[in-house]
Amino acid sequence: MGIDDIVNKGKELFEENKNKIEGLLHSEQAEDVSDKVLDGAADLAKKVAPDSADAKIDELRGKADGAVGNE
Template sequence: MGIDDLVNQGKDVFEQNKEKIAEAVKSEQAEDVSDKVLDGIADFAKKIAPGAADQIDDIRNNVDGAVGNE
């Protein structure tokens, strides 16, 4: 089995389950996990680039809007 076969299998699995995947991404559990991960990344980025805190918060909020249910 080559890489192309694996990619095609992945595409097939995604297509067969895309409704379930969309529900999982928009779930409360996904919201909780994403908030924790995004907060950690944002805090780390602010330590490295404290002058960019506002931009980091904007990016964090934009990404957060794409995951979870809030």
């Protein structure tokens, strides 16, 4: 099985399970996990970036959070 076969199989599985995946991405569990991951990533970014970037980091964190979970 070549890489193209693997990619095509992945696409097929995604299409077959699109509704389930969409439901999981917008679940309470996904919201909890994404909040923890995004908080950690934002905290790390704030530690290494200059303080002047904090507002932009918070803005990007909020946009990412809106894409996953139910809030």
